[in-house]
Amino acid sequence: MSEQNTSATKPLSEFIPEVPEHNGFHKVVLELGVANHPGVMSHICGLFARRAFNVEGILCMPVGTGSTSRIWLLVFEDQRLEKMIKQVEKLEDVLYVNKHAGEHPVFGRLDEFFQ
Amino acid sequence: MMQMTGAELIVKLLERQDIRTIAGVPGGAALPMYDALSKSEQIHHVLCRHEQGAGFIAQGMARVSGRPEVCLASSGPGATNLVTAIADAKLDSIPMIALTGQVPLSMIGTDAFQEVDTYGLTIPITKHNFLVRSAKDLLDVVPAAFRIAMSDRPGPVLIDVPKDVQNQMVSFEEYPDVVVPDAAPSFDIAAVEEAAKLIEAAERPVLYLGGGVIHSGAAHMAVTLAEQASLPTTMTLMALGAMPMDHPLSLGMLGMHGARYTNYVLEEADLLICVGARFDDRAIGKTAEFCPNARIIHIDIDRSELHKVKDAHVAIAGDVGQVLSELLPRVKPQLRKRWLSHVESLKGRFPLAMPGVDNPRSPYGLIHAVANCLDDSAIITSDVGQHQMWVAQAYPFRRSRQWLNSGGLGTMGFGFPAAIGAALAAPDRTVVCFSGDGSLKMNIQEMATAAQEDVNVKIVLFNNQSLGLVHQQQSMFYGKRIMASRYERPTDFLKIAEGFGMRAVDLDPAPNPRATLAEALTTPGPCLIHATIDPNEFVYPMVPPGAANSEMIG
Ligand SMILES: Cc1ncc(C[n+]2csc(CCOP(=O)(O)OP(=O)(O)O)c2C)c(N)n1
Numbered sequence: 247m248s249e250q251n252t253s254a255t256k257p258l259s260e261f262i263p264e265v266p267e268h269n270g271f272h273k274v275v276l277e278l279g280v281a282n283h284p285g286v287m288s289h290i291c292g293l294f295a296r297r298a299f300n301v302e303g304i305l306c307m308p309v310g311t312g313s314t315s316r317i318w319l320l321v322f323e324d325q326r327l328e329k330m331i332k333q334v335e336k337l338e339d340v341l342y343v344n345k346h347a348g349e350h351p352v353f354g355r356l357d358e359f360f361q
Numbered sequence: 362m363m364q365m366t367g368a369e370l371i372v373k374l375l376e377r378q379d380i381r382t383i384a385g386v387p388g389g390a391a392l393p394m395y396d397a398l399s400k401s402e403q404i405h406h407v408l409c410r411h412e413q414g415a416g417f418i419a420q421g422m423a424r425v426s427g428r429p430e431v432c433l434a435s436s437g438p439g440a441t442n443l444v445t446a447i448a449d450a451k452l453d454s455i456p457m458i459a460l461t462g463q464v465p466l467s468m469i470g471t472d473a474f475q476e477v478d479t480y481g482l483t484i485p486i487t488k489h490n491f492l493v494r495s496a497k498d499l500l501d502v503v504p505a506a507f508r509i510a511m512s513d514r515p516g517p518v519l520i521d522v523p524k525d526v527q528n529q530m531v532s533f534e535e536y537p538d539v540v541v542p543d544a545a546p547s548f549d550i551a552a553v554e555e556a557a558k559l560i561e562a563a564e565r566p567v568l569y570l571g572g573g574v575i576h577s578g579a580a581h582m583a584v585t586l587a588e589q590a591s592l593p594t595t596m597t598l599m600a601l602g603a604m605p606m607d608h609p610l611s612l613g614m615l616g617m618h619g620a621r622y623t624n625y626v627l628e629e630a631d632l633l634i635c636v637g638a639r640f641d642d643r644a645i646g647k648t649a650e651f652c653p654n655a656r657i658i659h660i661d662i663d664r665s666e667l668h669k670v671k672d673a674h675v676a677i678a679g680d681v682g683q684v685l686s687e688l689l690p691r692v693k694p695q696l697r698k699r700w701l702s703h704v705e706s707l708k709g710r711f712p713l714a715m716p717g718v719d720n721p722r723s724p725y726g727l728i729h730a731v732a733n734c735l736d737d738s739a740i741i742t743s744d745v746g747q748h749q750m751w752v753a754q755a756y757p758f759r760r761s762r763q764w765l766n767s768g769g770l771g772t773m774g775f776g777f778p779a780a781i782g783a784a785l786a787a788p789d790r791t792v793v794c795f796s797g798d799g800s801l802k803m804n805i806q807e808m809a810t811a812a813q814e815d816v817n818v819k820i821v822l823f824n825n826q827s828l829g830l831v832h833q834q835q836s837m838f839y840g841k842r843i844m845a846s847r848y849e850r851p852t853d854f855l856k857i858a859e860g861f862g863m864r865a866v867d868l869d870p871a872p873n874p875r876a877t878l879a880e881a882l883t884t885p886g887p888c889l890i891h892a893t894i895d896p897n898e899f900v901y902p903m904v905p906p907g908a909a910n911s912e913m914i915g
């Protein structure tokens with residue numbers, strides 16, 4: 247428990263390497279509710295990849311009965327992000343997109359698996 | 362309780378969506394679907410000579426009917442041959458269902474014979490796609506595919522069906538409901554009021570219509586808006602016909618090959634009202650210099666188009682027809698005498714030059730000669746190249762869905778199979794495909810399909826023995842170094858047409874080409890009308906790629 251607390255409070259920059267071209271951009275955490283079936287990840291990652299929009303971190307797990315999943319994406323907020331989010335929202339399998347500040351703890355707690 | 366195979370269920374579900382014609386090519390992994398089709402009394406299957414032809418025939422039907430139409434192919438090469446037509450439908454927002462056979466589920470991922478990852482291949486070129494894993498899922502997938510294809514911004518949907526799923530027995534109590542489009546998103550009336558205020562306050566407004574106006578069936582409302590508020594109106598390639606070309610407020614097409622005055626009027630605009638268009642680079646030229654002094658109202662059903670290329674001052678995400686019907690009663694009638702007379706004087710000084718318009722052996726003259734033989738009920742398609750731009754500039758389009766064109770993808774080979782599809786969807790109309798010698802060769806095999814179906818399609822072939830638009834660009838922008846854009850050997854298109862069982866007429870030796878043309882256009886059935894065009898004829902004006910629209914050449 248105490249371990250979790252410390253990792254959650256560590257600044258994310260310790261876990262995510264600074265990419266020079268992204269200097270000056272904030273990190274943002276996106277939370278996506280999606281239909282849970284094979285292929286959803288391809289649809290979403292393809293949108294980012296095609297635009298050379300790097301996704302720094304990805305987490306995905308089923309929720310509830312398993313008919314939907316939640317995907318957490320860690321990205322840098324550059325000027326294209328709002329447009330990207332609109333494209334993601336358009337995907338048939340995406341139910342909602344929430345944008346959180348980069349300090350959102352979901353990635354920070356994974357610290358121990360990336361030592 | 363009903364019991365049938367997955368393939369039979371697919372056919373039943375298509376029938377319930379009132380599908381009457383399917384274009385396709387069979388193959389091993391699609392054979393159960395073909396077997397089920399053999400028992401359908403409602404569905405006529407058009408056997409194409411190439412799957413790309415099938416895709417464009419389905420598109421031609423959909424562009425005329427405005428509802429999803431279906432193409433069918435086998436796995437592997439069948440599916441990859443469909444890819445171009447699917448991508449084309451995506452970029453032009455055409456509702457289409459592509460059905461593909463796939464290797465059996467247990468063999469997926471083994472590099473089985475004729476296996477390709479059709480699902481993966483088509484993710485970025487479909488609005489949505491499905492790989493069906495059990496026959497029971499078809500009860501949801503097929504209606505969902507139709508709903509997605511026709512709701513909001515339309516687009517192509519692919520359903521990949523493994524052969525064992527086609528053969529699997531499925532039992533169920535009831536068929537799913539026939540699907541209709543989802544209700545369009547609701548929009549903010551305050552934004553509509555804001556738009557009305559901007560229109561009222563503007564001194565030099567321009568209305569800019571795109572293909573969304575056609576998809577939404579809103580052309581009449583757009584014209585009413587223009588008339589009510591005295592808005593000079595320009596159209597994208599996709600919107601031609603939304604306002605009749607001869608309407609006093611029409612500025613014709615904008616952009617790379619728009620008339621000089623059209624681009625000049627846009628440059629002076631203080632308000633741009635963009636309806637169902639998406640600021641495509643061929644239409645707007647260099648983004649920063651497009652309508653530099655204008656505020657922008659942008660209306661589109663696709664929220665992601667708003668602020669995508671140009672920031673809008675008022676952005677409304679909604680069906681353009683619904684938004685216009687709220688906007689119309691809020692817009693005050695105005696005469697705008699000064700602005701309209703200024704537009705008129707620009708038109709007088711910088712009109713679209715149409716050299717040779719009286720000579721049916723020249724590009725503009727041939728287009729006018731064809732138009733003179735037809736009325737507004739005719740459907741016009743084109744391929745991609747100089748001939749396409751000449752037709753877009755000069756043909757007197759006067760109604761929605763009169764003009765079918767590959768706008769976004771610009772696919773050579775679109776015109777002829779799309780014309781066959783149009784004729785299948787509207788058998789009582791004359792369908793004319795303006796084509797180029799390069800483009801026609803890309804789907805020339807469908808001449809056999811046209812002859813088989815005896816469709817009323819006339820190809821008007823502009824034969825300049827070259828990839829004319831490429832030749833033009835090399836001449837203008839690459840120091841006249843002509844590379845791979847001239848065909849060294851002539852092709853005897855008349856023989857080819859006849860070889861496929863299609864009538865062929867040559868205007869070149871005809872003493873009276875107008876009479877020959879009229880006879881060919883008014884005789885029912887498919888016909889190739891051949892005309893030699895000077896390869897040194899260029900399309901003017903032309904905005905160099907990447908330049909501002911004000912930097913037109915010619
Ligand atoms: C499938 C495809 N390949 C290549 C191109 C690039 N391209 C655009 S226009 C053109 C030449 C078209 O030649 P043709 O059909 O003879 O028309 P013309 O310009 O001579 O009237 C080419 C090669 C394209 N648009 N589509």
Ligand SMILES: [Mg+2]
Binds near residue numbers: 823825828829
């Ligand atoms: Mg040519």
